[in-house]
Structures are given as C-alpha cells and as structure tokens.
Amino acid sequence: MTKKKKSVKPSNDAALSRFVRIVGEKNALRGEDMTPYLREQRDLYRGKAAMVLKPANAEEVSKILALADKTKTVIVPQGGNTGLVGGQVPFDKNAIVVSTARLNKIREVDANANTMTVESGVILQNAQEAAVKAERLFPLSLGAEGSCTIGGNLSTNAGGTQVLAYGNARDLVLGLEVVLANGKILRGLRKLKKDNTGYDLRHLFMGAEGTLGIITAAVLKLFPSPRAISTAWIGVPSPEAALTLLNLALSRAGTSLTSFELMPRIALEFDLRHLPGARDPLASPHPWYVLAEIFGDDEARTRELMETLLADGMEKNLVVDATISESVEQRTMLWKLRTAMSDVQKPEGGSIKHDISVPVSSVPAFVKEATAKVEKMIPGARVVAFGHLGDGNLHYNVSQPVGADKAKFLAKWEALNEAVHAIVAKYEGSISAEHGIGFLKRDLLAKAKDPVALSVMHAIKQTLDPNGILNPGKVLRGRKS
Numbered sequence: 169m170t171k172k173k174k175s176v177k178p179s180n181d182a183a184l185s186r187f188v189r190i191v192g193e194k195n196a197l198r199g200e201d202m203t204p205y206l207r208e209q210r211d212l213y214r215g216k217a218a219m220v221l222k223p224a225n226a227e228e229v230s231k232i233l234a235l236a237d238k239t240k241t242v243i244v245p246q247g248g249n250t251g252l253v254g255g256q257v258p259f260d261k262n263a264i265v266v267s268t269a270r271l272n273k274i275r276e277v278d279a280n281a282n283t284m285t286v287e288s289g290v291i292l293q294n295a296q297e298a299a300v301k302a303e304r305l306f307p308l309s310l311g312a313e314g315s316c317t318i319g320g321n322l323s324t325n326a327g328g329t330q331v332l333a334y335g336n337a338r339d340l341v342l343g344l345e346v347v348l349a350n351g352k353i354l355r356g357l358r359k360l361k362k363d364n365t366g367y368d369l370r371h372l373f374m375g376a377e378g379t380l381g382i383i384t385a386a387v388l389k390l391f392p393s394p395r396a397i398s399t400a401w402i403g404v405p406s407p408e409a410a411l412t413l414l415n416l417a418l419s420r421a422g423t424s425l426t427s428f429e430l431m432p433r434i435a436l437e438f439d440l441r442h443l444p445g446a447r448d449p450l451a452s453p454h455p456w457y458v459l460a461e462i463f464g465d466d467e468a469r470t471r472e473l474m475e476t477l478l479a480d481g482m483e484k485n486l487v488v489d490a491t492i493s494e495s496v497e498q499r500t501m502l503w504k505l506r507t508a509m510s511d512v513q514k515p516e517g518g519s520i521k522h523d524i525s526v527p528v529s530s531v532p533a534f535v536k537e538a539t540a541k542v543e544k545m546i547p548g549a550r551v552v553a554f555g556h557l558g559d560g561n562l563h564y565n566v567s568q569p570v571g572a573d574k575a576k577f578l579a580k581w582e583a584l585n586e587a588v589h590a591i592v593a594k595y596e597g598s599i600s601a602e603h604g605i606g607f608l609k610r611d612l613l614a615k616a617k618d619p620v621a622l623s624v625m626h627a628i629k630q631t632l633d634p635n636g637i638l639n640p641g642k643v644l645r646g647r648k649s
C-alpha cells in the first residue's frame with residue numbers, strides 16, 4: 169500500500185546498536201518486549217517497529233534524535249500509549265519508538281510561584297498528587313489520568329472535565345523543554361507569567377503530537393486547592409434548557425463553575441445496564457442530564473450557591489429535578505456515571521465516534537440537526553451525545569441499532585463521519601476538540617482545515633523537521649503521500 173521510501177534505514181544490527189549504546193542494553197527493547205508499545209488500547213491499530221528506546225534524560229533524547237536525523241530513521245515518540253487517534257502508534261518496521269517512561273521525575277514544586285516542573289513521562293495522576301501535597305491543584309483531569317503522561321497530554325493538548333474553568337492542557341503551561349529533530353535542546357523551562365520576547369514557541373509543540381519535537385519537561389501552572397466542592401446531578405428537559413442553565417450558572421458562580429457536562433438519558437441507561445453498582449441518581453427518568461460542579465472556599469457557602477442555582481433553574485423551568493452530593497463517595501459515584509459513558513457503549517455493539525466542538529451557543533441546534541441526519545441515514549441508530557457542554561465539546565457517538573450486524577454498521581463509519589462533520593462545518597466547529605488528529609483523522613484534517621493554515625503547518629514541519637523523521641504520517645500527510 170505505501171511506497172517504499174528511499175531513506176536509509178537502520179535495517180541491520182550495526183545501525184541499531186549505535187542507538188542502543190545511547191540508552192544502554194536494558195533500556196532498548198526488541199521482539200516480544202515491544203508488544204505493550206505497539207498495541208493501542210482500543211485495538212484499532214497494531215503497530216510495528218524495529219526497537220523501543222527508553223532514554224533517561226533530555227541529553228539522551230538529544231543524542232537519539234541527532235543520530236536519527238543523520239541516518240533518516242523514523243522516530244515515534246510515545247508517552248502512556250493512551251491516545252485515541254493512533255498518534256503514538258509506529259507503522260514502520262524500521263521505526264524506533266522513543267518512550268518517555270523514564271523521564272518520570274517531578275523536578276520541583278514551587279508553591280509560591282504556583283508552578284511545578286515535571287518531566288514529560290510523569291503520569292498525570294502523579295502530577296496531580298504532587299500538587300495536592302503542596303496544597304495546590306493541577307486541574308487537568310481526564311479518564312486516562314492513571315496512565316497517560318504529561319508529555320502526551322501536552323502533545324495532544326488534552327482537554328477533560330475542568331477545561332471550563334482552567335483551560336486546555338496548553339493553557340496550563342508556562343515553559344517547555346523540547347528536543348528538536350536535529351538533536352538541539354530548546355531550553356524554555358521558565359516560570360514567567362509575562363514574557364513578550366517574540367514568537368511564543370512553546371505553543372508550536374503543544375498539540376503537534378510529536379511531529380515537531382519531543383517534549384522532555386514542562387513548567388505547569390498550579391492553582392489554589394478548592395476547600396469545598398459541590399456537585400449536582402441535574403435532570404433537564406433539553407439541551408436548550410441546559411445551555412440557559414449553563415449561562416445562569418456562569419453568571420452566579422463565574423470561574424468557580426469548574427464543570428458542566430451534558431448527557432442524554434440513553435448514556436445513563438447504558439451505565440445502569442453495564443456499570444457495576446450504578447443506580448439512577450434521580451427518582452424518575454429525564455431526557456437529558458447535567459453534571460455541574462462548583463469549587464469554593466467554604467462548604468456551606470458553596471452548597472448554598474449550588475442550591476440557589478438549582479432553585480432558580482427550577483423556577484425558570486430549566487431544571488426538573490436534581491440531587492447534590494452529600495459525601496466524597498457520592499461525588500465519586502456521580503462522576504463515575506459520567507466517565508464510564510465511553511466504556512459502557514462497548515457491550516451495546518459497534519459505536520461510530522466523533523470528538524467535535526461547536527460554539528457553545530450552537531450545541532442544541534447541532535445536536536438536533538446531526539441527530540436527525542444520523543437517524544435518517546441509519547434508522548434505529550442510537551445517538552449517545554455526551555460531553556463538555558461548557559466547552560462546546562461533545563463526544564457525539566452513535567451506537568448501532570439493537571440487533572444490527574456490527575460489521576455492517578461499522579462499515580458506515582466514514583459516511584457517517586462525513587455527514588456529521590458537514591454539520592460541524594456549518595456551525596464553524598472543529599472535527600477534533602480534544603483527542604487530536606494522529607493517524608485516524610489525518611485525511612479528515614486535510615479536508616477540513618483552512619488551506620492557508622494547512623500550508624503554514626506544512627512549512628513549519630519542513631523547517632523544524634526537514635528530513636521528516638518525527639512521527640511522519642501523523643497530523644499531516646507526508647509530502648509524497
């Protein structure tokens with residue numbers, strides 16, 4: 169399928185052994201030992217590679233890239249291998265995977281500057297816990313936090329459930345250390361809030377999915393730990409009502425409103441069928457739900473803020489019923505209902521997925537229009553559109569009709585994507601809100617992105633990686649393909 173490339177490949181042991189010498193024999197994996205690095209969690213892709221290298225520091229990464237650039241060896245950077253678009257998967261039998269697993273040190277927590285300097289292989293949860301120990305909050309929070317890494321989070325500009333108040337991954341970074349394709353180290357680990365000295369290079373590498381350089385460390389922003397949290401599960405009549413409620417909540421709570429998630433009844437029903445211990449938080453069913461959370465500095469005041477919001481919402485017919493969590497356990501359970509919503513689709517058969525965003529004000533119209541289109545294309549298809557209403561980001565997933573043939577349904581993946589993305593385009597939205605482009609959406613990007621923006625992206629890639637060694641074929645098509 170793919171054309172043979174002319175570049176020199178380390179196809180023999182002598183060439184590979186030069187790479188092995190940089191990290192030492194026990195940090196260079198081959199054969200069976202590579203398996204966990206070649207499989208991706210959803211089993212969408214099975215990768216192949218010549219070797220996995222686990223460097224210990226930026227200097228070793230630098231030596232690897234300098235040698236790879238000289239020998240035109242394909243390098244695929246990999247963090248926790250939890251990516252959902254195949255960006256971390258190597259597809260070339262001569263490729264070398266550079267795993268950041270050993271770049272796992274938290275170098276410094278500076279509570280007074282509200283910063284934390286971490287290496288890129290630090291697992292997100294470990295970063296969150298280090299912040300807690302210093303009585304601070306690192307607010308990036310997402311389903312894979314127990315195994316994804318900071319480097320992967322930044323490379324994909326991850327989102328998650330607290331973007332509403334704190335922004336995406338890229339908004340949480342003050343400084344970066346990056347190894348460029350030629351092995352040079354860009355040392356930008358600065359803690360400055362203000363630094364207007366020309367182009368802001370750090371943002372080039374965030375969201376670049378390892379195609380422009382390998383992030384080896386970052387200075388992350390910390391925030392005050394919340395002293396009180398109020399979480400509510402709210403039954404609402406429609407996405408329109410949820411949108412009005414969101415703006416009511418923002419006007420009352422401002423940036424203390426940290427999450428505002430929208431979920432349809434069917435997603436809760438999947439939870440009730442497939443998530444052990446799940447139960448409906450409300451007495452009777454509602455067509456849509458909101459999971460809202462407010463952070464505050466005082467337990468009683470925070471709860472009162474939530475109660476007033478809900479009472480106000482009821483008066484305006486935006487809220488039909490609601491429950492506020494009374495304990496940490498209840499809060500955990502409510503969040504579990506939300507975070508399990510991807511997994512509980514699996515036992516329901518095939519699911520065609522979209523990770524889209526539209527302007528927040530357009531979410532209700534988008535849902536209505538896309539759902540009408542999907543139901544017309546595939547009668548009986550079950551739309552499971554849930555996600556981060558506060559960010560205009562929905563995981564617009566479509567489960568197969570009950571009893572339908574899974575393979576036949578999944579064969580409609582591209583046609584359905586095309587139809588849904590056309591509606592996204594109509595509302596001036598994005599085909600990838602928080603998962604990235606990787607391999608899965610590379611060709612979609614080429615169609616959806618503004619052509620001028622796309623040509624600038626190609627120019628940047630050409631400048632920073634002229635030999636095309638860094639994660640080729642991800643995000644952008646190669647020049648020849």
Ligand code: ZN
Pocket residue numbers: 327328555556563602
């Ligand atoms: Zn999400």
